[in-house]
Amino acid sequence: MEVLPRNTIHHLRCPVLDVVELEGGHCRLRFHAPPIARSSIPGQFVNVRLPGRIDRPRAFDSYADVVEYHKTHPVGEAPFLLARPFGVHRAGADGWVEILFKVVGRGTRLLAGAALGSRLDVLGSIGNGFNLTQPPQTAVLVAGGTGIAPLYLLAERLHRAGSGLVVLVGTGFALPMTLSDSDEVVHFLDKDVTAVIDEYVDLGAVVRIATIEPRKGCHTGTSVDLLSQYLQALPPGERAGKAIFSCGPWAMQAAVAGLAARYAMPCQVLLEERMGCGLGACMACVCKIRQETGEYKYKRVCVDGPVFDANDVGWEARE
């Protein structure tokens, strides 16, 4: 077992700056965490816990206001809760970090109801993010559901590094981002598939959306269909310089990995697994990963991942 030097993981009490409810039971939460905002790389995650709640009659005007309030209002005792992992969605130079999530259970419900100014217990940033040592000419981002959240930070950084972006999103429900209609036709899809996500378009991305239920401007199907059509339409000579980045449910990512292998395209995937510590200590979050020997071994998603090369993941090992 070799030890790799790792970045410091900060354990901070972070005031909630903003909580926004979005379509389809989604929520965007912003908290103040300068060391995490500074050090986060795309694909890394934060482990968030809600230690207690304070009732607050009105919104805070500034961070200084929050600090002042906390001098006289200590946070109450905590209910027991394991931390919840969320990919870093966006981070600001002035020290804020945003996560974007869907309310699916107890933890996300508590988080969505977090009072402004209450403090979250946050550990971050954790894990190996996407490998961006050689930004591709064109990055093809494939997202299933809330997979669009961690991919946004990636899109921002790739855009800054000069990569072109193609963003293919599949969703079974309403999207927590801004939809609009594009007048541009893309060559790999029918001409009536025109809906786009503004946040990604602003980064110069070509964006297309697939929905399970038919919806105007969207392809009826999945993000895997979109990727399949994109790759089919791509002349073999144009595959070089392109790379796939994926985030979403296991079955979707297994299919993305299959397509990447068939077209011999590099592909990185961000995996999810249930966690205990989020620090590499409990061995809860494992997943079968191929070693240099060709053997598959359980590796920890939290610190050995969460991003892996799609070729190395033992996709069959799990249904």
Place this chain on the structure above:
Amino acid sequence: MSEPKLAVDLAGLEMHNPLIVASGTFAYGEEFINVGGFKNEDIGAIALKGTTLEPREGNATPRVAETASGMLNSIGLQNPGADAVVRDVLPRLRAFDTRLIANIAGGTVEEYREVARRFARAPELDAIEVNISCPNVRRGGAAFGADPTAAADVVAAVREAWGGPLIAKLTPNVTDIAPIAAACIDAGADILSLINTLRGMVIDTATRRPVLGNNFGGLSGPAVKPVAILMVHQVYQIAREKNVPVIGMGGIAGANDAIEFIIAGASAFSVGTALFWNPSVCRQIIDGLRAYLIEHEIDDVSKLVGTLKTN
């Protein structure tokens, strides 16, 4: 009052404070140091991950499930095997000024003995803890620790191989823990530690399947603390007569929890699950313990051990 004494000596296991990090929650000591402000040196001792003779792959995922005030785990002892730990891991741990406790597991008495032999050659180790909660593969999978004779067999086998401080870690999944504690002491245990996890299951009602890949697992965290406190109290009655110190654990999440264990009879205590949601908990517990001793004018933590006044 001057600074109270926090250092403890448990049958030759000398620690600068009574806080041990629990086996299985701290891997082999090299993970939490990545958290800003965390120092292994703040801990009295590290109980390393349970180790078997051969490498073990561990159980299918999901391996953890949150429960009311606790969690279930079924890691399945994923570990690289005793030889790899002795050769690759322990030498690196010399860098830390804290005590190291190997935690050993096995499916047969011979396996326990053999793992202990391998560890006995490692100069880095200060103590060995025997996890007797493992299923006995020769007896249909009943835990060694559920039967006084089987528990004694395992402890005696490890005793043959290791001359240093020997800790027997008891399972709470028994009707009466007292005879098992007594059998372990008679078989040569210098120290008793308890509790290991309580067995449990969580069912996903949508799929009607257990949440854990292994179907069932071990419960830990604040949910188990009252069970652990009572068992420490019971075991202390037996252990103190034979001058055997007790290490208490199960659900400790703050200084007050640790103090409860000490009053019940624990000379030292372990923190496990709480580290997962509060990696800064060790410092907080030690600070809180010190403050309590000062407030109650106790100059040595050992003087608090077993001071319970029953009604």
